[in-house]
Amino acid sequence: MKNTFKILAVASVIPLFSACAAFQSQGDEPSSSAQSAPVAIDPFAGFEQSRKSEADLAEQTRQDLIAMLSKLKNQHQTVIEPVNYIGIAVTDGKSQQSRQFRVVDSLEASLPLTLRKQAAYDQTVAGARELAEKLADERGTAEIRFSYNPADVRAQKISLAGGVSRTPKNNSVSITNTADAKIQRGVVHLIVIGGPVSNRI
16 A cells, blocks of 8 residues: 555554455456356267277278288289278267267288298288287287188198287287188188177277
């Protein structure tokens, strides 16, 4: 306060300060209408992000295989199929809301058997393994399946022994080798299959 008011009695100054303080306190309080509304949280956000990361890797794996195998001289038996998707309905256990999602099911490729001892084949299998491990870590399991014509299995003495490998996060990837009469002679059919996706979160 200015110096000209110093002559006021202490008793008259205190009520003035008290009134000012009360007025200031009331002015600082936000009105209920000014308070922001609570932010709605999407219960499916994490699930959706996981499915998107799976799809991104599957599509990128396919493009990488196409780019690599396009450099081969003999391509007439080389086919990289589009990524297979399936639709599922997912329910949030807390809110009981349901939503439809498109999720990765599998990625398929057919390669000439003559590639089996070449770098391109090893790179293809490595790409398939990376995708399988991603799907396994997101879902718990995945499978890489190799299928051959029975005549090729006999002629080339292809082992049909399978096994299970573990991801760095200790999830399982099954390796399966099968003889299938529907497979063209001279071709190995490779498919990466994701494990089941839970329909509840």
